[in-house]
Amino acid sequence: MSSIAKNLQHVQHQIASAAERAGRSPSSVRLLAVSKTFGADAVMAAVQAGQRAFGENYLQEALEKIAAMQSLAPAAGLQWHFIGPIQSNKTRPIAESFDWVHSVDREKIARRLSEQRPPELGPLNICLQVNISGEASKSGLAPEELPGVAAQVAALPNLALRGLMAIPEPTDDVARQRAAFAAVRGLYESLRAGGLPLDTLSMGMSADLEAAVVEGATIVRIGSAIFGARNYG
Numbered sequence: 377m378s379s380i381a382k383n384l385q386h387v388q389h390q391i392a393s394a395a396e397r398a399g400r401s402p403s404s405v406r407l408l409a410v411s412k413t414f415g416a417d418a419v420m421a422a423v424q425a426g427q428r429a430f431g432e433n434y435l436q437e438a439l440e441k442i443a444a445m446q447s448l449a450p451a452a453g454l455q456w457h458f459i460g461p462i463q464s465n466k467t468r469p470i471a472e473s474f475d476w477v478h479s480v481d482r483e484k485i486a487r488r489l490s491e492q493r494p495p496e497l498g499p500l501n502i503c504l505q506v507n508i509s510g511e512a513s514k515s516g517l518a519p520e521e522l523p524g525v526a527a528q529v530a531a532l533p534n535l536a537l538r539g540l541m542a543i544p545e546p547t548d549d550v551a552r553q554r555a556a557f558a559a560v561r562g563l564y565e566s567l568r569a570g571g572l573p574l575d576t577l578s579m580g581m582s583a584d585l586e587a588a589v590v591e592g593a594t595i596v597r598i599g600s601a602i603f604g605a606r607n608y609g
């Protein structure tokens with residue numbers, strides 16, 4: 377078995393045991409393999425181990441990898457998620473090549489993605505990124521901006537607003553990890569109570585995935601625990 381296949385198996389086991397501890401079904405949590413900085417060979421090893429959903433942060437790198445995978449494994453049915461910062465002049469290739477975007481943090485970006493989404497591909501799945509730790513340098517909507525932007529994005533024709541994404545401030549303290557994820561879930565529940573049909577909480581990375589699952593994550597975004605340490609990004 378490749379080390380990527382072993383790592384995937386280990387991460388799936390961590391997800392399942394955290395879900396069981398929280399009284400959740402393991403199948404209610406989907407694993408997004410974050411392949412940024414790794415090549416098509418690494419993606420291929422994960423595909424051979426059964427992984428289908430991949431997350432990417434850097435547009436040019438992602439487009440090359442998506443094209444490479446289309447020629448290596450044309451029938452694999454891969455799903456591509458854009459999870460990095462979005463410049464407004466780069467929305468068209470994102471709208472044309474991805475299935476999901478987790479990092480939408482302003483209405484203008486969502487409007488461009490909707491306008492540029494080829495209708496024959498079906499709606500582009502969207503998560504709004506929320507800045508839960510209040511750090512000035514981080515991207516994401518402030519919690520008080522969320523209801524207004526969520527209503528605007530939900531009304532756009534070629535998008536499907538699915539939920540929220542967050543990257544809390546890193547900490548080794550599990551209680552603090554859980555508190556941040558619980559705050560994201562609270563925002564998500566209040567949008568749902570307001571009538572938005574959301575079903576996705578994208579939260580948890582290699583270092584805090586168990587806390588995220590316990591607090592209700594439905595997608596965890598895992599890079600280094602699957603592919604190994606990165607030199608950048």
Ligand SMILES: *Cc1c(COP(=O)(O)O)cnc(C)c1O
Pocket residue numbers: 410412433459460543581582583597598599600601609
């Ligand atoms: C890189 C990245 C991840 C994965 O991080 P790891 O710590 O390697 O698991 C998840 N989400 C986002 C938005 C990222 O940029």
